[in-house]
Amino acid sequence: MDEKEVLTRFKNGHLDRVQAAALLTGSGGAIPARAGTGGGAGPGAGAGLGAGGGTVPVPVAFPRPDTVRERTADRPSSTERIAVVGMAGRYPGAGDLGSFWRQAREGHGSAGAPPAGRPGDERGHYLERVQDFDAEFFGIDAAEAALMDPQERLFLETAWEALEDAGCTGGRLDALTCADGTPRSVGVFTCAGTADYALLAARSWTRERPVRLPRGGHWSLPNRFSALAGLTGPSQSVDTAESSVLVALHLAAAALRAGECAAALVGGVQLLLHPSSRRPGAGEGVGALLLKPLARALADGDTVHCVIRGSAVGHGAAGGPAAGPGRGSRAVAGGDGAPGQRVLRAALRAAGVDASTVALHEDADSVRAFVGEAGAVTAAAALTRAVLQLSHRVLVPGPGRAEAQAWQGGEQEPRRASVGALGAGGSAAHVILEEYLPAGAEGAEGAAGAAGAQGAVRPAGGAAAAAELFVLSAPTPAHLTATARRFAELLAGPGPVPELGVLARALRTGRAAMDCRFAAVVGDTGELLAALERFTADGGPYADLRGGGADPLDMGAVPETADYLAALWRAGHLQQVRSLWLSGLDVDWAALEQARGAGAVAVPLPTSAFLRTPLWLGGEEERA
Template sequence: MDEKEVLTRFKNGDLDRAQAAALLTGATGAVGTAATGPAPTVLQLPDAWPDLEVVEGPVAGPVVAPAEPVAVVGMAGHYPGASDLAAFWRRVRAGHGSASAPPPGRPGDEIGHYLERVQDFDPEFFGIDAREAALMDPQERLFLETAWEVLEDAGCTGGRLDALTAADGTPRSVGVFTGAGSGDYALLAARTWTSERPRPMPRGGRWSLPNRFSSLLGLTGPSQSVDTEQSSVLVALHLALAALHRGECAAALVGGVQLLLHPASRRPGAGEGVGALLLKPLARALADGDSVHCLVRGSAVGHIAPDSTAPGPGRRSRTTTADPAHAAEQRVPQAALRAAGLDASAAVVREDAASVRALVGEAGAATGAASLTRAVLQLRHRVLAPGPRRAEAETWERADAAPRRIRVGTCGAGGADAHVILEEYFPAGTDADTATDAGHEIGAATDTDPGPTAAGVGELFVLSAPTPAHLAATARRFAELLGGPGPVPPLGALARSLRTGRSAMDCRFAAVVGDTAELVRVLERFVRDGTPCADLRDGGADPLGLAGAPETDRYLTALWRAGRLHQLCGLWLSGLDVDWAALERAHGAGTVVVPLPASAFLRVPLWLGGEEGPA
């Protein structure tokens, strides 16, 4: 049976996917050898989801063994009409658009997709002077907050961030790869600058977006900005994967942002947004006890010329009977499939800029971030969301025994094309039929650690923040979560995630509690009265100088093993920074990361010349 007959019978339903793939492999050569015929095309299955694709014949070029899978271990984002990812998923699942008139304070009436209060920022949280913060591009400020939320979502601040070391032992080996929108803020400042009344100007370069975050946290991996318009974040992710595979960093934060601050940018249908992901090699993520949202199996980048047949400098005109535009459009997706080690039988759902247009509009660099986030959420919840090719959400039933997969692809306005293959993750001992997405939901973590709580001494709950006001606002978030109607994490898993995954700041709250109900009462009392709270901003931390004593680590371990949580609580409140992760390991317990509320930001309007907001 030749290739044409196989494809005809497949389209007619006489052969299923596996049978067709087997016959095609036998007809055209073994997978893994270079294809010799024309570039393969994409077959739309009439009885499957409208955006499902399989490849007719082997993937063009050799299918290579994929590199080690990379895990998505943290996510955060803010999109029009969605202040967090829970709200974003509700809009994604319902198929709701976000088009509206500009928010108050922005002139014009162009219908677009806008974020609220883009002038607001919390400089005190990051230790930035308010005057300096007013000169920072709001895109940079918004990215700082979102990137911090990603690290907290992954339980990767404080000691767990320090533990991400490079091959030579350098701590905080995290790369930051970003895409950013236009420099509207500098344009706004230039309108009022004159030689008679000069004033400090905002930085106009996109380089500051990743570099500022790396500097503030002392991150030592690559710190790089990418500008390929809509595909910026996917290109940034491609670079991040390469850095991880080369060992240039132990983890990588990838994100993008766009704000429409200058009136000329607010064209009809344009959009705003910010989003970011944290990536780790899967083996490292599992060893660290991370919550794995999904896997990144492969990526590819390339360029699609507007007219691939037109001659240009140094290029000769060519003639071909094949469709050159179609071949160019398929080249990078095919390369991504090869990088993921997928063969002709792979079924992959497509996500592209059109999939998120109703949610974020034409959002430039934020388009890729929104597309990736939408794809990860579909894999996590195993739901196919509404979009251009589907009227309403559907439960994502698997087509075969393979994991669910999504190909996210975006082409920038200049032709920079990027594609990423995402795949659902099943923990060891489960498979695609029995695994659920419960491990990613609040309240789904198990609590099997035989720690102090099991001995009847309670659980040590800690919170910290840069100021008492920040601490109270964050405590209120936890009280609302734990006292609300929704699912909550087991007390032990929640307390461990906070102790090991959050940084210890100057203003601290701690309590030893026996159950979640007691913790809610303690938190509500703290929010109401503001006590007890340790404020170490004026010095006085660690008054006994225990941090410098070589015996301190053994002393803390002995206290932990004996269940002396009240003593440990007092030492931590006095300013002694305890390596909770080391104590957990010494007791035989592994780190368990569960999703928790992010630290609260107390934003204030900061704008050029002390103005209240964009104009």
């Protein structure tokens, strides 16, 4: 490896300072290999997802012990603020967060009878079609997927959507390295509500017919996602009943500040599949959020939905289980005997803010009309609702508010919210959130302008300077068409559309490169819409690498290829770069973009389409 390549890898984050110095001085040291090269069988194209649901190891060569040094300059401090950079969720009557936000703004509840296929008539808050799952997207055999707890399946899809919302399933995921250079340093902290699927399976087991039973234990929820996505950070399940997601967030923030991972996924899920779990007013749902230290999020060009100022956990011994979930957590000030108040005060101290500056308080009571008594996912719904109000700067209907209203304030200091939950066993947790105001921005409204002010270096040269290379990929042609249709609907719809360059850069750098690929060089969003409509109408042209043959000239193995791609990019030869990517060549888009800083690469975009089919025990549809 020559000096130029060493310096290039150091600049791109593939080498730390110690490794680069060792190579430049000839003292050796192995180089951590980039994960995510080549095509794969789904998101497994570089995402660690393999056929049959097995784990594909992330290729990592660790540095020699004598070259390892802890990069303390990159490690967040113990008081570092944490950014929420990605979100996804499904709640009763709301299949995505856009629907959940509209539901919250309108103040409409979601109580109803169980969906078709579920016996009983207990009114509650239920998700639809919980038996459906897209096993093919994740490269999991259908028979294996039928044995997976539907809670786990639902979480896999939602967690992937949260990563895509953050633009963090491609090269940007590889670039999340820990202190020793290991890529994909993302922790996963989750909770699940029931073990109903195993109970349903046990009903059909007999000595004469000893059917295979689902694997028990909530440990599988985070571990399977970490394995499938090739993540290398902590991966653990949390169970403190209603407060589980907030406790998981507290643990994730601590792991980020300790440098145990570069990002963390926090989430929860609950499904009521066994009749014994259903009771009037019970609820279901799933939610996930991706967190990063704020400084890292800003350096990476992430969209910051809000900031976590501080959190605290403890036991509400004065209230205990009899106090009920969420009771006493609404008021900021309270007596020593109020359950959870001691923990709330600890969270305020950790955040370094006064209670009088916190205008919004979310808890189990806040979301009861939307998700009911949803156990482990209760706090996920309350947390998501608070984040959405901060990011939109709108207060939804609640105590003292008959309808949604603009959230006044933000001139002197950021708007703030608290989210609290008390588990049935007395485990309390509180989190203090605030809106993100960029330094130097004139109020919150200036954030959007500041975020888009700094873009990637575009190709030079005449008319080609205005062109952009739009890329899209998926595990199968059907998935590719469905995802392309989502982007066509975005461009043709009445809502705001990101500027073409921002949209194209976000997809190039933030999405995993899968086997089936579509790419187009376009000059504006109108040309892009036309190209997408032609593709979705007649199904071509696109590249299908599932049968092998990716990178037929083996250019990825030649170190000079990076310079060749950079030269093509600088000269504006986008059609040639397009052809190479369609052939299966692994392209380091971040290196070509040479863009870091606010607004450089990540904006919320439609997520990949899932093509779900019913998968249930014994091949039957849901009969819980």
